[in-house]
Amino acid sequence: MRLGFAARSVPRNFGDELSRLVVEYFTGRRVRWAPSSSASLVGIGSVAERFLGVNPEGQVFGSGAREFRRDPSTAAVDPARILAVRGELTRDFLRLPAGVPLGDPGLAVSDLVPRNGRRRGVVVIPHFRTYGSAAGRSQLARLVADGCEVVAPSRSPLEVATRAARSDLVVTSSLHGLVVANATSVPAILVRFASRTQEPDAKYADYLSAFSRKPRWWSFDEARKMLADRSFADAVEERDVITSRLSGVLEGLHGAARGIA
Numbered sequence: 001m002r003l004g005f006a007a008r009s010v011p012r013n014f015g016d017e018l019s020r021l022v023v024e025y026f027t028g029r030r031v032r033w034a035p036s037s038s039a040s041l042v043g044i045g046s047v048a049e050r051f052l053g054v055n056p057e058g059q060v061f062g063s064g065a066r067e068f069r070r071d072p073s074t075a076a077v078d079p080a081r082i083l084a085v086r087g088e089l090t091r092d093f094l095r096l097p098a099g100v101p102l103g104d105p106g107l108a109v110s111d112l113v114p115r116n117g118r119r120r121g122v123v124v125i126p127h128f129r130t131y132g133s134a135a136g137r138s139q140l141a142r143l144v145a146d147g148c149e150v151v152a153p154s155r156s157p158l159e160v161a162t163r164a165a166r167s168d169l170v171v172t173s174s175l176h177g178l179v180v181a182n183a184t185s186v187p188a189i190l191v192r193f194a195s196r197t198q199e200p201d202a203k204y205a206d207y208l209s210a211f212s213r214k215p216r217w218w219s220f221d222e223a224r225k226m227l228a229d230r231s232f233a234d235a236v237e238e239r240d241v242i243t244s245r246l247s248g249v250l251e252g253l254h255g256a257a258r259g260i261a
Contacts, residue, residue, distance in 0.1 A: 001041060003043060004042040005033050005036065005045075015176035018044055018109065018157040020043075022105045041261075043062055044063070047063050049094075059082075060081060060085065062084045062105035063085060065206070066202075068093050083101070084100065084105075087207050088206065101256040102249065103249040107246065107249060110246070113165050119166055121147075123151055123170050124140065125164065131152060131153050140193075151164075164181050168186075168232075169232055173198070175204055182239075183246070189218055189226065192218070211246075213242065216234075
């Protein structure tokens with residue numbers, strides 16, 4: 001199966017690599033990367049409108065939009081090509097029917113990581129832009145000094161998800177850092193690191209809409225105070241709500257995956 005990617009080179013961060021892992025899980029088929037224009041399917045990522053603009057036949061499985069800007073490629077999408085989308089914002093942007101399944105396929109990592117280890121410590125999963133910037137790395141170093149463990153986004157999806165699953169709390173600026181925390185029922189907080197490394201808020205809102213939730217962001221200083229005070233009650237409450245709705249989202253994704261050609 002040819003799985004599309006939107007970058008100029010094959011993905012090198014765990015969030016993108018997670019797409020291949022979970023598509024193989026859902027389909028039981030071997031997956032290889034292909035340019036979006038020649039791929040048979042696109043999965044995880046904020047790539048839906050770009051994929052639809054260059055590929056006239058491929059299917060969409062759990063992808064989201066990024067810019068949410070109208071253009072000819074999204075004006076008349078064939079609903080038969082759309083198996084599932086990431087959330088309500090993408091569904092409405094593409095003018096899809098209300099019944100289209102919603103959810104990020106990365107949530108299936110819940111079935112792929114061991115869950116029997118003792119949970120301990122705070123894990124930080126930065127977006128790769130945060131990890132690659134001088135300002136972001138400076139902030140990450142301060143969290144390490146506070147006793148947190150930073151998990152590099154260049155590690156494999158299973159490594160990142162396994163470390164998240166064994167933590168008490170995930171601190172993240174990465175959408176798929178949040179996804180793996182939700183998938184493994186670990187409390188998580190979204191943190192704004194250096195401003196130039198911040199991704200569009202809409203993609204986080206889109207993802208969480210599948211659970212009828214909205215993102216809550218914390219500043220870097222607020223997050224450090226929370227960690228110092230160990231005041232995680234809000235994150236634990238949010239974890240419990242997400243966990244209670246996870247099986248329903250996964251059920252929809254499994255049903256959608258049966259339509260992959």
